[in-house]
Amino acid sequence: MADYSTPFKPQDPDEVNKLMELLNHTQAGKRKSDTGFFCKKKTYKVEGSPIPVDSWKFLDHEYKKKALPTFARGLFTCKNPTTGDWEIVSRGYDKFFNIDEVQKTKWGWIEDNTKAPYELTLKENGCIIFISGLPDDTLLVCSKHSLGPGSEPDKSHAVFGEKWVDRQLEKLGKSRAEFARALREANVTAVAELCDDAFEEHILPYEGDRAGLYLHGVNLRLPKFATYSTLEVKKFAQEWGFKVIDSFDKPDVRSLRDFLEEAAETGSWDGKDVEGFVIRCKARDRPGGEWHDWFFKYKFEEPYLMYRLWRECTKSMISGGEPKIRKHKAITTRYLKYMENHGIIKLRNAFLEHMGQKGSDIIKEEAEEDTESEGAGGRTSQIKDNVVLASIATLGCGKTTVAHALHELFGWGHVQNDNIQGKRGKPRAFADAISHALRKHPVVFADRNNHQFREREQLIKDVSNLNRKTTFVAIHYVHPEDLMHEIENATVARVFSRGDNHQTIQAASQSKQSVEGIMKGFLHRFQGLDHERAPDSGFSTAINLNPQADSRENLEIVVSELKRHYPNLIPELPTPEDYDRAITAALNYAPSRRTASHDAPQSSQPKDKVEYAVSSMETPSAVGPSEAPKRQPKQSVQNHKRKQVDYFGIFLPAQEVYDAVNSAFEAQPERIREFWKELNENDRVQKTFHVTLCHNSNKPKHPGIWKKYADLLGSKDGDPSTILGRGEVELHSMAWDKRVMAVKVLLSDEWECANEAPHVTIGTANPSIKPFESNKMLEEWSGGSSEIFSLELQGVKVEGEVKSVPRGG
Template structure:
């Protein structure tokens, strides 16, 4: 292939002199922003000295900071530009000039895509006397302070390549000097330094992907001419693809991103080269997965090798990871024995060798590809229990002699009113020295009192029965989350480790309803039991509630009941499920069933099932139980509204999805995030716009109090009327009721930042049902909004308001990027939801 050079390009002496002055001035800036750093290097095996210039990494992406030059890899000889790297370029969506809308409106094809090779960047230039200059990103020549010199490794590879091609180093240097260009290549050599992608022996070498003119303005050769130059001088040409249409370009990129590969080969992504207003414009499209996961594995392996304390705390290592915590813990457990058996592998890893080999062993062990493992995980929010389990598994598998596993058992019913859970619990705790805590004995609001009380009992008992209905998934999830969150408070890891112990929790479910919760026989049995016990209960007392109210309470539990599903979260956290039945005189047999199962599965907890006579005696005593305390059940409930809101119909979800799908051709990130929320059941079950919350009245928020009090005056009569009409009823937490008013809202835009997605809205106005006269709606939040969904339980819906508030500030500063957050925005076109109910919530 014949290389056809372009005419050389040069800057004027005046321009170069001005640049030199600006570069020197940047080194004198007192503050860190925009401050330049100047270093002098001697070109390898010559007397030439070059000056290297660099700036703080974060200054390159701040449009408010004006740098003398935006090249990364920039060296001068006196006032001449000797080496010129690329202007720093960014991933799609990372800065304003790589936002999809900006790119679609401001760039033109052809769009040249080069594979993003995974090595270390090398710059190659020539001097007038035929000396070759080979640089890494920020240095060149011999460096006694470096253990691994990338520039010299690049020079060695270059010399070998030229020798194999029958060319001399001086010839190349003179060619580059004549053309006034810097050759930009990627050194991919796993023997020198491993990165993320694996390169086979025949794939090692310098991959040429740039020929930049040594000019102040970034100007570069087209990729086809770079390929010609690579062939002429023995470089490995970087593969490239050309797309003429912007939409076609992003369809191609999205298809490749699904597998993290191109033509069956794993790649890290693409660099896209185009024109923006006539100038060269580069950006990246990086495949996040599986490469983020691979890098994470590399770092946690180093963390393991560098930690001095044993036994291993997998939890502490994994907590540093941002994603893929579960599979990363599995990776750690697999590779630790591999490293312990192979000291050479262990030592080599810290020197940058064996990284890929170790990773491939794990992938083979799992029988899945990296992209499959990266895509199979959902939320990591409830992971603490799993990490502890893996730590314990590791301790057992490796036979760690100084680590004793202390197992504590939490027995958790899933039931409705009248199933016999308390009778069963009392019988069990009369047979074994287990703890028993009843939610009904706790003063309201119980909140975390139940969990803290159970953990307190667990300190002196091997097992505790946590006596609550737990009839809804969120209640079970709350228990699992709180037990892990408060575990350290009651079982300090440091204290137990000092004794050579590690505490694990085992969760046992007593599933009282494995069939239809609306079954008539179930209703007959439970209703009869509750009526017969009369007032022998802490809160549900027949003489106070009356039979009608009693039925309403019981049916409320049944209607809200969510059956156990051990294959899905949160119920998958149970270590064992014991299915029970509810019928006449079933509590005794349920006790026997529990004991038989626990004796089989957890013999350390139930070494032997007691004799039948002993079980019956314990059961008889449990039937004489009288509650220690009874709650003060008010006949009338004071109206205490927690917040006022606009209830938004479910159609808003369809409108959001339609908008994201419509704009996915130019900006697919929002649709990908929304689809992920749906896949992992993270989209809200219902939607509303909070108008004012009682929390807005707290502290010095005078405006918030004014708004809340204003709604209290307007809606007070409707609240009073509702409470008067329903004075004998008991309502669940967060119960909402209509106030006889409606509102219209305008959907402005969908906003997300990788943690949550919300819809910013405008409040058009409110009006009384059936009457057209509108009144102005005010909002206690800075930005009225609807939360669509959040990444996991650690991201609270209230953070939507924080995101939108920050967005308003960023937009004033003409940026939508701050502190590493990347915010994506999708505008609606004049969409209004009319007739939405205004509600109050307890």
């Protein structure tokens, strides 16, 4: 029998103080090797209270780690003014994952390491709100990672949630202080979903009596996750006027799985469309381990994904853009023709009424049509060209070996990103080279790690713009979190076994520490395929591979899966001898640095002037990679005259800057995110980030600053590649207009800056806008211009390298 007694446990000051000491330690600079994680802090002033509150947020991929000090997604702390100890004042759930998303949400693990009862609650479709009390009985209402008014006060999730709390309390005749005190005495945070179409439409409708705050959790404010049962949550909801979420129990994993898979067939439950379910149970980390509260989710793909597609298409049409329809094409085209001046959900419901069908009926019809069409040579079986195989991998997985082998077997194109010279415009040049290769080959392997969402988004967008009928297939080297150490060992060993015979890393020439550092960086940044979200929803098919398996095994999987999905691409499967021959040729291939191979571009000119080298392997009968003629590198002419310095700057770790900016936008309303989204979609976010300390043009006005850095460079023998020092940079706040976005930064006294507003330029709207416009924009912002938007990034600190940049460098 389950224990439904209300849990209670007070905070341990020593435990919380140690947690705060550890989290604050990460704010001293970039991600520390002794902690292994990075946590962003932002401090808020709370209206009506003198007590400041800190919000803590890990980067999304960090939650898959095994060694975080807390896995709370939504953590707010303050210092008790009476005791001087730190307190957790608001706590969200531990980050929980979808079925099969991580190792711990695979059915086998769930069977072995969880126990009943399995409590199911509907996954409501709104914005998460946390409600708790401060030490002075001030009611604290937060959204996922923020609180209080934002750039648009009427659009702030926390502010709108607070209005709903006040409405509930007024009906009950209770005060905010009473509610805050009750929460604090129980040492809990009320976790609710703000569902109100008048505030923000999502996918499922909430209006009239359905709108409001749905209470789905009451969490103890502790570092380790502990929460109320659904029965206790319902009691709390009724006591304080929240809407109650439907819930029920399943006695074992088999009945749980049967129910979820049956409900997923229609994407509905109890006669209404739902997004899915959250399952609550007890779990242990290992056999014999301690049982603890644990959640996972089961999200329905359809018709929810179809509704989300319709929403995005509607918004795109309203803004004057061209909707991208990669799925449900026939019904979505009819929907767009039906479009009238309605809200997104009203429009969808009116259209379904017009069609006389439910969403689940449409999905069932489509499935039947797909089955019939595939039986008679359907859509995928018709595909015979314009296919791009995009690897999603890290270094040493064997993707290039597989790509070479595919070329050996079928004569398909192979474009290697590492063969494209120059840094400016390289992503676009990569797409151009793929497009060029598609004119000569039915299939092209896009050989790049593509290990992050933004790389895949750029690839799909740019190639689609050049070839609208392209089919994208993900060659996904799966990196389970619990196998990362084994994958690291296997891939490092593989790279060292190749010596200098590797396109990216010359393991025989570079130091072991250098090679391992590069490879760990890729592993740390790896973002696996997520077919439910953009851009990965743009892949027609995904072929999953094991990065520890040998390339011969993975090659056969790729070929057999392509044959299954696209039979016209491979009329006849290769023989075992064919596979062996192809792998042998691929493994014997010795790359020539910066030479064209299998359709890779050779020029470092701007993208509009790129000339494509003619590959020696134009047809299946052409010679293989191992027989390719070696090209002699051009003789370089040394220029003994030292180049003049253009500017001095602090060069920052690009991924940390990008993650900090992206995280700040995640919690904002769509209107605030518009320009950031535009920069990403148009590939206008800079690939590198730096703070200019002093530019050559500043020399007349700031001779002392220029001399300081020139003397420092001189003391290093004048070598422009020399690191002059390391500089800590605090990313303070973002500002942007319709042309340029920049982050204002704070520097230590050691590094003087000639600019009135030291900053990092994040991106510009188009190539005609130069980065130096950031200076003017920041000046106007400081002058109080109402045309400029801003967001705070207080507390995020990164460490960079101080260097000089020569003219033309």
